Amino acid sequence: MRRLFADTRPLAVPDFARLWWANIVTVVGAQLTVVAVPAQIYAITGSSAYVGLTGLFGLVPLVVFGLWGGSLADVFDRRKILIVTTFGLIGTAVLFWAQAFVAWNNVWLLLCLFAVQQAFFAVNQPTRTAVLPRIVDDELLPAANSLNMTVMQAGAIAGPLVGATLIPFIGFSWLYAVDAISLLATLWAVIALPSLVPEGSDQSKVPGLKSVLDGLAYLRHHPVLLASFVVDLIAMIFGMPRAMFPQIAHESFGGPATGGPAFALLFIAIPLGAVLGGVFSGWVSRVRRQGRAVVIAIVVWGLSIAVAGGALFFAHGTALPVLPIVITALVVGGAADMASAAFRQTMLQAAANDDVRGRLQGVFIVVVAGGPRIADVTHGASAAMVGTAVTFAGGGVLTVLLTLLAALAFPLFWRYRVTRTGRPVPESD
Numbered sequence: 001m002r003r004l005f006a007d008t009r010p011l012a013v014p015d016f017a018r019l020w021w022a023n024i025v026t027v028v029g030a031q032l033t034v035v036a037v038p039a040q041i042y043a044i045t046g047s048s049a050y051v052g053l054t055g056l057f058g059l060v061p062l063v064v065f066g067l068w069g070g071s072l073a074d075v076f077d078r079r080k081i082l083i084v085t086t087f088g089l090i091g092t093a094v095l096f097w098a099q100a101f102v103a104w105n106n107v108w109l110l111l112c113l114f115a116v117q118q119a120f121f122a123v124n125q126p127t128r129t130a131v132l133p134r135i136v137d138d139e140l141l142p143a144a145n146s147l148n149m150t151v152m153q154a155g156a157i158a159g160p161l162v163g164a165t166l167i168p169f170i171g172f173s174w175l176y177a178v179d180a181i182s183l184l185a186t187l188w189a190v191i192a193l194p195s196l197v198p199e200g201s202d203q204s205k206v207p208g209l210k211s212v213l214d215g216l217a218y219l220r221h222h223p224v225l226l227a228s229f230v231v232d233l234i235a236m237i238f239g240m241p242r243a244m245f246p247q248i249a250h251e252s253f254g255g256p257a258t259g260g261p262a263f264a265l266l267f268i269a270i271p272l273g274a275v276l277g278g279v280f281s282g283w284v285s286r287v288r289r290q291g292r293a294v295v296i297a298i299v300v301w302g303l304s305i306a307v308a309g310g311a312l313f314f315a316h317g318t319a320l321p322v323l324p325i326v327i328t329a330l331v332v333g334g335a336a337d338m339a340s341a342a343f344r345q346t347m348l349q350a351a352a353n354d355d356v357r358g359r360l361q362g363v364f365i366v367v368v369a370g371g372p373r374i375a376d377v378t379h380g381a382s383a384a385m386v387g388t389a390v391t392f393a394g395g396g397v398l399t400v401l402l403t404l405l406a407a408l409a410f411p412l413f414w415r416y417r418v419t420r421t422g423r424p425v426p427e428s429d
Contacts, residue, residue: 007143007285015135022189029182031159032175057111061119069123070362071211078196081127088120093180100173126361133349142284145342150278153271199354215359227413228344235298236371239399243376244388252315273334290343291416295407297340302399304333309392351424
């Protein structure tokens with residue numbers, strides 16, 4: 001049973017344990033703000049178009065500061081960067097609370113605050129991930145990443161459910177206040193970290209565009225790391241169907257246009273699968289051929305999406321329990337996606353030099369955030385032309401085919417493996 005459930009050995013490392021336990025509190029608080037911002041914008045404007053602007057105001061700073069923040073994390077003490085950006089996140093949460101408390105009701109102020117918050121997050125997150133190989137052994141990296149991702153996905157389920165339920169009773173200001181208070185737990189955890197100056201860094205230089213470009217150039221000479229980004233983009237751009245969930249819930253399962261139980265089940269199925277995958281992730285620390293594991297996991301993800309989409313063809317005029325089939329397939333896909341993400345994150349941490357880890361984590365943030373947003377656009381447009389079932393199933397099939405082609409194009413990625421200590425075998429092997 002110990003080998004079946006999540007490997008909790010990283011929690012025996014004091015620095016990791018403090019960050020992980022603090023993150024449980026902080027993630028739920030952060031998700032309350034994720035719910036509150038679009039809900040407050042819609043309450044002010046009554047327009048989904050204004051709500052949609054959160055994508056633009058969030059993505060631009062995430063891309064710009066994600067790349068630049070990774071460069072900062074490769075030069076300066078990562079502990080200090082985490083402290084400064086955590087204070088920034090607390091400050092923006094307090095400002096969110098203040099504008100809601102005084103009922104300012106200015107949508108542009110909300111959007112600008114959201115952009116500032118995303119900028120601090122974009123610097124904080126790659127820095128936080130880049131410190132992991134410095135505080136846990138390489139052998140424990142897959143388990144540590146699985147534990148972190150399980151918390152993130154659990155928060156993605158619990159936060160919106162709690163936030164959406166509480167808004168009518170306590171209002172927006174209290175949700176923002178809870179977010180600000182919860183961040184104090186993370187502040188305590190990062191202050192307790194030791195100094196984490198990157199190995200071989202030159203702190204006399206302030207990183208700029210050249211540093212960012214150098215980090216991107218690093219990928220050109222490391223096909224294993226480059227391939228990890230390629231297969232992630234394939235999985236998300238072609239396989240992420242979330243933009244179609246409202247239409248599917250309404251047209252295929254008879255739910256109201258404003259949401260309903262079917263929409264809720266579709267929305268939480270993938271993160272629920274990721275949580276279950278994290279709970280039963282004891283096997284990840286024993287996998288040595290991590291490249292092969294990523295390819296297999298993404299193929300399972302694509303097949304799950306294809307099965308879910310295929311079931312939609314039978315949504316009308318059949319005795320088949322279509323909704324349970326779709327939800328089950330999405331749960332399986334979510335578990336596979338969690339495994340893929342854990343291994344890809346481990347590759348970036350173990351195979352990259354310490355003085356470039358921050359920049360690669362910045363690229364990782366951009367890919368993780370950008371891929372699903374591109375998918376929202378492409379899936380929405382395709383569904384309007386050929387329907388949700390064809391788009392859903394076709395995306396899953398394309399994910400499988402393109403992932404297998406990527407494995408053929410990057411044979412070193414397919415052969416990538418690690419030793420029993422977690423260190424990668426040289427790519428030439």
